[in-house]
Amino acid sequence: MTVFKLALVQLAVGAQKAANLANARAKVLEAAQAGAQLVVLPECFNSPYGTQYFSDYAEEINTENMSESIAALSSMARDSQVYLVGGSIPERDHKTQQLFNTCTIWSPQGTLLAKHRKIHLFDIDFPGKIVFKESEVLSAGDSITEFTTPWGKFGVAICYDIRFPELAMIAARRGCIGMLYPGAFNMTTGPLHWELLLRARAVDNQIFAAVCSPARDETASYHAWGHSTIVDPHARVLATTDEKQSIVYADLDTDLLDSARRSVPIYSQRRFDVYPDIAAKK
Numbered sequence: 001m002t003v004f005k006l007a008l009v010q011l012a013v014g015a016q017k018a019a020n021l022a023n024a025r026a027k028v029l030e031a032a033q034a035g036a037q038l039v040v041l042p043e044c045f046n047s048p049y050g051t052q053y054f055s056d057y058a059e060e061i062n063t064e065n066m067s068e069s070i071a072a073l074s075s076m077a078r079d080s081q082v083y084l085v086g087g088s089i090p091e092r093d094h095k096t097q098q099l100f101n102t103c104t105i106w107s108p109q110g111t112l113l114a115k116h117r118k119i120h121l122f123d124i125d126f127p128g129k130i131v132f133k134e135s136e137v138l139s140a141g142d143s144i145t146e147f148t149t150p151w152g153k154f155g156v157a158i159c160y161d162i163r164f165p166e167l168a169m170i171a172a173r174r175g176c177i178g179m180l181y182p183g184a185f186n187m188t189t190g191p192l193h194w195e196l197l198l199r200a201r202a203v204d205n206q207i208f209a210a211v212c213s214p215a216r217d218e219t220a221s222y223h224a225w226g227h228s229t230i231v232d233p234h235a236r237v238l239a240t241t242d243e244k245q246s247i248v249y250a251d252l253d254t255d256l257l258d259s260a261r262r263s264v265p266i267y268s269q270r271r272f273d274v275y276p277d278i279a280a281k282k
């Protein structure tokens with residue numbers, strides 16, 4: 001049996017970048033103190049979420065010459081000795097000047113393990129409720145991201161990416177034991193889809209899945225749903241929360257992957273003679 005502790009830091013994010021970074025550091029250290037070995041921060045954790053903010057808060061991701069948020073992430077991973085999925089920040093590509101919504105993933109030594117640029121931009125028009133167009137300012141990433149821990153491989157994707165089941169399916173069939181999603185759903189799509197999508201990604205692939213939101217700020221232009229949640233390979237909710245700042249913890253037992261797959265053996269029952277295996281290497 002291998003059990004490890006996952007923590008989701010549902011962070012209160014405001015307009016002051018330095019305060020957001022200090023708060024994130026304090027909460028990651030608190031999670032580590034409580035025994036967490038893998039910690040996730042939310043989407044857009046250094047900046048308020050909104051297209052009007054991305055350019056001002058954007059940073060280059062350069063490990064040779066670290067900017068404010070990148071240095072903060074590296075040192076919080078190192079000082080707390082955890083694997084850290086660093087939520088996301090608005091990233092400015094120094095060559096093209098394009099902006100991306102990007103998650104960086106850090107080892108307990110503070111080294112950069114991987115980087116995920118949000119692949120599916122959040123462009124929606126929900127009549128009478130919410131219009132949001134990330135593509136007005138952001139460019140989309142074009143690669144699938146995974147990283148390795150002592151407990152197994154994890155896939156990483158950001159928020160709207162969760163609506164595209166292919167990413168989790170590919171990650172799971174390539175051996176990932178879980179999907180981690182920094183996210184920031186809102187007061188319209190949160191109640192409708194947040195938990196449903198997370199549990200769907202888990203049960204379709206018999207993996208762990210977790211989504212980490214910022215806390216809700218009623219004074220902000222975008223009201224995050226909150227409700228950061230961790231589910232197991234049977235899609236049971238292991239831990240969740242409300243809309244306030246908090247840390248969500250769960251002990252993940254990797255034996256559950258095999259037992260779920262033995263009980264409901266979809267891994268050996270797939271019919272790739274009838275439909276294609278989208279995870280097959282070309």
Ligand SMILES: NC(=O)CC(=O)C(=O)O
Nearest residue numbers: 122159160184185186189
């Ligand atoms: N913020 C997002 O990227 C996605 C979201 O809020 C939704 O899919 O709903």
